[in-house]
Amino acid sequence: MSFSHDRRGQSVVVGTVILFGFLILAMATYQVQFVPAENEEIEFEHSQQVEGEFLDLRNSLLSASTTGDSGPVSLQFGTRYPPRTFFLNPPPVSGSLSTSEPRELRIENANVSEDGNIGDFWTNGPNNDAGNLTFNTRSVRYSVNYNEIQGDPDLLYEHSLVVAEFDETALGRSGQSLVRNEQRVVMIPLLDGELSESGVDQQSIEPRTLSASQRTVTLTRENPTEPLEIVLPTSVSGDQQLERLTTEWDDRIENGTVSVTSEDNIRLTINAESYELRIGKAGIGSGLTAEDESSGYIVRIPESGTAIVEVRDRYNNPVTGAKVDVYNSTTATDPEQTLRTDSNGQVRSESGTVFTINGVDADGTDGEGYERVVIPSETSDSNGNVSGPEVYDTAVSPTTLPRGNSFSLTSTISSVGDGSPIRTGTPIQAAEVLAEHENGTSYTTSFNYDPDTTERTYSLSEVISTDSWETGAYDVTVRGQDASGRWTDETEVGTAEVTITEPTNGTQITEFSSVFVTNMVENSNSESQTFSFSLDGDLAEGEEIVIDLNDPQDVGGPPGSQEVQYNGATVTVDAGSGTAEITVGGPNAEIVYTAGSGGDPSGIELQVTVDGVSTGDVAGEQYNVVFEQPASGSTAMTTFGIAPAAGDRTVSNDVNGNVFSTGSLTVASDHTISGDASGNGDVTMNSGSEVSGSVTSGGAVTVGQESTIGDSLDAQGDVTLNLRSEVDGPVTSRGAVTVGQESVVGGGVDAQGDVTTNFRSEVGGTIISDGAVTIGQESVVGGGVNARGDITLNFDSEVDGTVTSEGAVTIGQDSIIRGDVVASGDVTIEQGAIIEGSVTSDGQVSLGQSSAVQADVFVDSAGDISCGQGSTISGQNCSTYVNENY
Secondary structure: OOOOOOOOOHHHHHHHHHHHHHHHHHHHHHHHHHHHHHHHHHHHHHHHHHHHHHHHHHHHHHHHHHOOOOOOEEEEOOEOOOOOOOOOOOOOEOEEEEEOOOEEEEEEOEEEOOOHHHHHHHHHOOOEEOOEEEEEEOOEEEEEOOOOOOOOOEEEEEOOEEEEEOOOOEEEOOOOOOEEOOOOEEEEEEEEOEOEEEEOOEEEEOOEEEEOOOOOEEEEEOOOOOOEEEEEOOOOOOHHHHHHHHHHHHHHOOOEEEEEOOOOOEEEEEOOOEEEEEEEEEEOOEOOOOOOHHHOEEEEOOOOOOOEEEEEOOOOOEOOOOEEEEEOOOOOOOOOEEEEOOOOOEEEOOOOOEEEOOOOOOOOOOOOHHHEEEOOOOOOOOOOOOEOOEEEEEEEEOOEEEOOOEEEEEEEEEOOOOOOOOEOOOOEEEEEEEEEEOOOOEEEEEEEOOOOOOOOEEEEEEEEEOOOOOOEEEEEEEEEEEOOOOEOOHHHOEEEEEEEEOOOOOOOOOOEEEEEEOOEEOOEEEEEEEEEEEEOOOEOOOOEEEEEOOOOEOOOOOOOOOOEEOOOOEEEEEEEOOEEEEEEEOOEEEEEEEOOOOOEOOOOOEEEEEEEEEEOOOOOOEEEEEEEEOOOOEEEEEEEEEEOOOOOEEEOOOEOOOEEEOOOEEEOOOOEEOOOEEEOOOEEEOOOOEEOOOEEEOOOEEEOOOOEEOOOEEEOOOEEEOOOOEEOOOEEEOOOEEEOOOOEEOOOEEEOOOEEEOOOOEEOOOEEEOOOEEEOOOOEEOOOEEEOOOEEEOOOOEEOOOEEEOOOEEEOOOOEEOOOEEEOOOEEEOOOOEEOOOEEEOOOEEEOOOOEEOOOEEOOOHHHEEEOOOOEEOOEEHHHHHHHHO
16 A cells, blocks of 8 residues: 555644744744843843942941941842743843042141140141141942843942942932031042952941040131142043042032032132031941051040040041050159050040150150140149039929929039149049928939049939928039049039929810920931920910821831831830820831829920930921820921031021921021021021021020021020011010010010010010010000010000000000000009000009000909099090999
8 A cells, every 4th residue: 555645633733833933933023132131121120229229338437437336237239030942031130339549638738726745646646748628438339240231320329428430420329428508518438348249249337436526626717818629539530530529519509619629639628717627437348457546646525624544546536445545743753654545435534644655755755745635633622622513504304394294403413623723633533402392392303424534524413302301492503523523512412403393283275385396416326305384374284295206207217217217116204294105006106205293284395305206317207296186186297307416506608498406596697597597506697697497406506686587487596676676477485585675576476484575666466474565665566565574565656456464555756556464463554645445453553654454344343443633544534434323
């Protein structure tokens, strides 16, 4: 049988071949088009991840050089592609991380304007090269070559700035903290170490602190006519990239210019006349050595003291464990002691007069002058007398509180003398607080301290309980004891006054009288924040105050990367009868204060402090805090801000944004803040200055001549507006308020002290005062006046609302009140004065010549009204009105 012409089965074979061909074609298409696209997406996700991790490395390096607090950072060097059974992948992407060779950073035209060893070291020490300050530093570069993404940049960290370096440009990826013109601070974060790592997998990078920035020196111009200049070495290369890098720096530096030097470095020209210089040093990789005293100096702390010296490294930071030789005279050949510095870089000796480092002899001939400190050996005055510590700056808060509550006591105790009298200069080891009642009863509270942990000038801060105290006024006396056993002389004690009242819960709460929250510092894991508030009624035992922190609370990352985080924070009650608790859950946080036994009476300031708050890199940010009293439904809102550094702050340049301080705040003459301004301490605006937003102060506020505030003013202390100054919103003060001559307040004034408006001043709203109110000559109040004390309107002044006083009221000649007058005391209406409403008085009402009350007068009897010539009441002759109505 022959099958040569049998065609059965051919179609099946041909079909199979065709299908297989389509399959191969589809797989080839997927390999060529879809696999690269998927891999490109994987590479993009890795690029985003590694940039975030590189920024974390930057933050950790900055923390290591500034605060000494840093931790390891994980960096995903490369990435792998998912396995594909039938398709091909390129090899995994490998990345590398390396440090550059050390290069010189230079500050030109700089002079360190300090005395003693500090000035000597910075003029003649290892950092000074022909009049310029020079330091070696490195940069860190991350590089990766993706298989699919083209033109991927290197990431570069140098001088606090992260830069993405492309083939033809360079773009900043972070802020800079090198120059802060607002605070006049130059903070140089040096970097050292040899690192060269590469790979695909995740690796841990551990920054190390080599010198934590803890001290500052003042930089001024060597040539006053030329600016200060900082020359920064850069690892960015190429003309286009360098040109773009100068733009990135220029965008981040206010009041300065940026250019490229002939050596392809970056030159920062900064215009202020002086800066505070801080230097820190961090390291990664190998070849790291912590800075010590070998290239540093020794300095006397404080300059007026006789017992403490501090050893600093070449970057001006304290050295722990440094060896200090102590001699009893400059001619001694052998040291009487060899000490090691403590964690503050300090040693103390009661007998030594010469302190040296680096093995320098007592006469100093074998070393540099800044390696030796000579301290005069004064221990007594000409009569052999040595005084105990003095006590000053004593204060209590609150000054009035119900029995059973506690008050805060602060004071400064110092054993540092200035030659007359002579003091021991030893640490403070005890304090005694004596409270003497006006009837002779007294209560004593004692505190003991470890002199190894206290200083010679000790800031006392204690809470005093009044559980067993009688009601009434007390004189509070504070004295201290130094480590030699000497107590404060009775002529140098600190004094304050406090009044204890009976617990009461009778007055209904309608509103918060005041609320205040302190500012904090950025980039900290251990901030403390104080919340103060008072009510216009009594807070009964068990009633609550809720403080809503949802606006500042941020859960966007671990401590250090978020804005503000209250996770793990603790709360204590500084003033008040009760307890407080902080609750944190995700994006929500709140403090609940619960009144204790006896409750809290109206008007007293209650205060709680939260410790352990974390803040991120958010200087200038502002947050809302809401206070609520659930029982009455009363609420009040205030704000706080984040300051770039701790302590006092002076604004000497125009600022476009908010300005916050954890100490006092001063705005220099003729400068503007285009935002809000807030200080935990006093706020001072010098002449011609301007704040376009609100001003908030934990202390007093002084508004200089012809200065302006564009919104409200809120102070915990006194408020003073000088000549022709202006506040466009309301003024609130827990102290007194003075409105200067021809000054204007656009809103009302609410003060817990006296209120005084001077000649031709103007208040647009109502004045409320817990004290007396005085309205100056030809002044105007656009609302009413309500005071617990006396109210006085001087010549030709005007009040457009009702006047209410718990004391007496005096309406000056030719003045006018366009409402009623209600007084618990006498009312005196002088010649030509007019009251367009009625007068109600629990005392006498006296009408002067040609004066007028256009409505009725309400008193107890006819004898309580005296009528001047031509005076009228309700359109009638005054005497006729009295005869007809009484």
